[in-house]
Amino acid sequence: MARDNFPHILTASSTLLGLCFVVLTSLKISNSSEASLIDEFTAGAIVMFMVSSMLSYLSMRSGRFAPKPQYERIADIVFLAGLTFLFVTTMLIAFNVIK
Template sequence: MQPDNNNNNNKAPQILNASSNFLGFCFLVLTSIKLFKFGAVTIIDEVTAVSFVLFMCSCLCAFLSIRSRTKRAELYEAIAEYTFLAGLFSIFFMTILFVLEIIH
């Protein structure tokens, strides 16, 4: 396997892969919330929805970065990276809320 000489898109495929996996995780959490009927008493479903939107935006921008042949590829990759990071923080917050709700 040859090294990638194009430095513009070195993170976008990994961001796309991880973001799509976290989208599945968000679906699992939303389904669990509805199944256990936590949605009426917590804000976990709203935080999960925010995470879902952030990861969807990250997926879209990472894909556009991979497919773009212009200088915009760097911009798309940066947006994908920052929205992915924001999604990770929201997942962290959601996990803390979920754990506190189960303990309580």
């Protein structure tokens, strides 16, 4: 049962992917040695959002030749994992666990 969520997943994951790139680039430009764990977590979120974007795109382009619900379901799960990963990273930064 496909709900055709792939346009929403594609839009949100590509936006968050861009945000993660901005964060990672700003950490590299600032040359902060304290940001070691932050940039690793951000790189992990980049991978998750990129996979989610690609699977959403494949779901949109697959049509009748591939199992569309399977692509969409996996993209949804990976997107939620990326959101969770980004949330945990943000909370660690906010509460000064990662310095």
